[in-house]
Amino acid sequence: MTSLEKLTRKNIWNLAPYSCARNEFTGTTATVFLDANENPYGGTFNRYPDPLQTELKKKIEQVKGIPADYTFVGNGSDEAIDLMYRCFCEPRVDNVVAIEPTYGMYKVCADINDVEYRPVLLDEHYQITADTLLAACDEHTKLIWICSPNNPTGNDIQREEVIKVIDSFQGIVIVDEAYSDFSRQRPLRFELPRHPNMVVLNTLSKAWASAAIRLGMAFASPAIVDIMNKVKYPYNVNLLSQQQAIKVLSDPFEVDRWIQMILQERSRTIEAFRQLDICEEVFPSDANFFLARVTDAQRIYDYLVEKGIIVRNRTRIMLCHNCLRITIGTRNENNELIGALRTFR
Ligand SMILES: *Cc1c(COP(=O)(O)O)cnc(C)c1O
Numbered sequence: 286m287t288s289l290e291k292l293t294r295k296n297i298w299n300l301a302p303y304s305c306a307r308n309e310f311t312g313t314t315a316t317v318f319l320d321a322n323e324n325p326y327g328g329t330f331n332r333y334p335d336p337l338q339t340e341l342k343k344k345i346e347q348v349k350g351i352p353a354d355y356t357f358v359g360n361g362s363d364e365a366i367d368l369m370y371r372c373f374c375e376p377r378v379d380n381v382v383a384i385e386p387t388y389g390m391y392k393v394c395a396d397i398n399d400v401e402y403r404p405v406l407l408d409e410h411y412q413i414t415a416d417t418l419l420a421a422c423d424e425h426t427k428l429i430w431i432c433s434p435n436n437p438t439g440n441d442i443q444r445e446e447v448i449k450v451i452d453s454f455q456g457i458v459i460v461d462e463a464y465s466d467f468s469r470q471r472p473l474r475f476e477l478p479r480h481p482n483m484v485v486l487n488t489l490s491k492a493w494a495s496a497a498i499r500l501g502m503a504f505a506s507p508a509i510v511d512i513m514n515k516v517k518y519p520y521n522v523n524l525l526s527q528q529q530a531i532k533v534l535s536d537p538f539e540v541d542r543w544i545q546m547i548l549q550e551r552s553r554t555i556e557a558f559r560q561l562d563i564c565e566e567v568f569p570s571d572a573n574f575f576l577a578r579v580t581d582a583q584r585i586y587d588y589l590v591e592k593g594i595i596v597r598n599r600t601r602i603m604l605c606h607n608c609l610r611i612t613i614g615t616r617n618e619n620n621e622l623i624g625a626l627r628t629f630r
Pocket residue numbers: 360361362363364388432436461463487488489490491496499500501
């Protein structure tokens with residue numbers, strides 16, 4: 286791996302971060318806080334929240350098995366995605382490589398940060414070889430984006446190829462495991478100590494049923510986490526979200542039950558979908574959604590909208606012509622979808 290100093294933008298490496306009141310004081314015995322211009326009245330939410338989310342990270346360590354100094358917590362994974370560009374990519378000089386098709390935010394954030402985005406097409410099984418990805422890199426490639434299980438295709442990317450990319454690439458490889466709770470593969474975050482150039486993204490928005498609180502995590506070496514923490518807004522995760530995140534993480538068994546129900550429903554819904562006249566192909570899924578090729582994605586999408594059922598029309602995405610992406614809902618919701626599609630003509 287190239288040294289972190291060389292990978293980081295010069296202005297960021299040299300940045301003196303904003304020193305907030307909550308950061309400056311680190312003792313534990315104080316009871317009179319006159320350092321942050323807060324209103325002393327008004328109860329629970331009058332104080333600034335912990336900028337480094339110490340209590341939440343302890344809970345994350347219990348549940349996810351990753352120590353606090355390997356953990357960045359952000360306002361959704363989307364914050365971590367944007368931060369990777371702001372920390373490591375010099376606008377109009379550096380570039381990034383990503384699998385294609387994949388999650389749209391990698392490209393949007395590249396465009397916002399004026400960084401060249403190099404999509405590399407998946408093969409007909411929605412897989413990629415390490416050599417193909419590496420061939421798209423040059424001396425200005427700072428980041429490689431891999432999403433596994435991938436959105437919108439739904440499948441795991443072959444683990445050996447992902448590891449080969451991480452081991453061969455001199456820059457940073459980000460593996461987005463937003464859907465790993467639904468996959469049978471062992472989460473890559475457990476391999477963190479062996480891969481100092483790997484960043485693993487997790488989120489509470491999917492299996493953890495907390496999309497509304499905007500809580501994402503990036504797991505990486507403490508050196509990378511330090512750089513991200515230096516650049517983030519001081520109070521990037523509000524207290525309501527920190528408290529609610531601690532609450533949902535305190536009942537992982539409830540989440541396991543949800544995941545089991547969703548996986549059962551996934552098998553049942555895919556089986557029923559395959560029997561439909563409109564179905565051409567359902568692609569294998571390791572996530573809480575599936576991608577299906579249908580006879581006429583646009584007409585079927587419009588028909589479902591009219592019935593109040595919203596799926597994602599992916600027909601204009603590369604390799605996804607006439608494809609719909611369908612999230613697994615409750616048993617009743619899935620039945621409504623299948624029922625509606627049976628009467629499509
Ligand atoms: C949904 C999703 C996320 C979640 O983003 P948040 O900002 O944490 O809600 C991240 N990555 C992928 C690939 C996703 O599909």
